[in-house]
Amino acid sequence: MVKPDSRPGQDEPAWWFIISSGDILVVDDSHRLPCAAMQDLPLPDLTDYAVAFIGELRERPCYLVVADHQDPNFAAVGEFVNLRLLIAQQDEAMFAVAARAKQVAEFMLTHRFCGRCGVRMQAVDWEMAMQCQQCQHRCYPRISPCIIVAITRGDDILLARGKRHPAGLYSVLAGFVESGESLEQTLHREVLEEAGITVKNIQYVASQPWPFPHSLMMGFTAEWDSGDLHIDPIELEEGYWFPLTELPTIPPPGTIAHRLIAAVKKRHGVD
Template structure:
C-alpha cells in the first residue's frame, strides 16, 4: 500500500485537492487542478502537509493542507465549498473531494491527544494520528446517518429543515446513535421528526457527505400508520406531495435526489402495470 504521506514527484501528473478551512480550490469548471508540479503555478510544497488520497482515472490524487486565507494557490482557482462539484455529476471526483475534505477535518481536529493532551504525530504507514505519550491512536471519524424517502400511495413526504433555504424541500435524515442499528435509527428518526410509522424499508445506496464527515445510507419506505406531526425544533414545514407535482428538491448528484427519483420510478412502474 502506498504510504499516505509520500511526497509527489515533480513530473507526476496528478489531481491536486488543496483544502483550507472546509473549502477546496476549484477551477472555472468546478474541478480541482490537474497537472504536474513542474507545469502548474504551485508554491513549493515543502511547507505544506501533503497526503496521498488514492487515484481517479489512473492519476494520483494529493491533498494539500493550505493555511486559512492562503493566496499562494490563487492562480489555480478559488477556495470554494464542495457543493458546486455536486452539479458536475462526476461521482468519482466528488467522492475523492469528499475524502480530501474529511481528512483535512480529521488532521486539523486531532493535533492534540484527546486522552492526555500531548501533541499528536502522523503515522507513516497508515492514515492515523498517534500519541507517543499514552499510545492513543485516532483514525478519520465517520458519522453514519440514515436518509429515507417515504411514500404514501402516489405521494412522497418532503420537509424543509431549518438549515434549508426557503423553498427547498428534501427527505428525512438523521444520525445513528450509539448502540443503534440502521433500522432502529430510521424508525426513531421518522417517528421523532414526522410522528409516523413506516414499513417495507429497502436499502438503496450510500454516499459520503463531507459536511463535515457523514456517511449517508439511503432507504425507501412506505407509510404504515399515524398522522403527520412535524417536529418544530427540526423542521420548518413539510407535507405529502404528489410525486408529479413537487416543490424544489435537492440537485441531481445528491443522495436525496436519487431517493426521490427511486420513489418516482416505483410509482410510475406501478401505474404502467395497472394500465
C-alpha cells in the same frame, strides 16, 4: 499518509485536492480541480503544508493539501469555493474523492494534539491515522453514520424543509445513528421524532459519503404505516405529503436525496 518533503506528483500528473477551511480550490468557473505534475503548477513550497495521498482517480494519484484559511499562496492556481458546488458537475467519482479529501483535512486539523494526554500527534506514514508517541493513542478519521429515507403514502411522498435549507427547497428525512442503534432502529426513531408517523417495508437503496463535515449517508425507501403527520418544529420548518407528479424544488442530481426521490418516482411509474 505522506510527508510534504516527499514532493508527491513532482514529475507525474496528479489530482490536487487543496482544502482551506472546508473549501476546495478550483482552477476555473467550471469548477475543475488542478490536474498536472507539481512542476507544471504554480504551487508554493509544500514543505510547510500537511500533504496526504488519498487514492487514485482515472489512473492518476490524488493528493490532499491542507492550506490555511483562504491561503493567498494558492491564488496563482485558482480560487477556493464551497465543496457543494462540485455536486452540480454530476461526477460521482470526483465528488467521492473530494469528499474524502475534505474529511481527511478535517481529521488532520482536529487531531493535532492527543485527546488522552495532550501531546502533539504525528501522522502515521503507512495508514490514514494520527498517533501520540507518548501514550501510543492512535486515532482514525471520524465517520458519522446517518440514515436518509424517502417515505411514500400511496402516490404521495413526504418532503420537508429543514431550518438550514434554502427557501422553497424540500428534501427527504434524515438523521444521525445513535450509540447502540441499528440503521433500522435509527430510521424508525428519526421518522417518529421528526414526522410523528411509523413506517414499514424498509428497503436499502444506496449510500453516499457526505463531507459536511464527516457523514456517511445510508439511503432507504419506506412506506407509511400509521399516524398523522406532525412535523417537529425544532428540527424542521415544515413538511407535507406531495404528489409524485407535483414535486416542489428538491435537492439536485448528484445527491443521495435526489437519487432516493428518483427511485421512488421510477417505482411508481412517474417520469
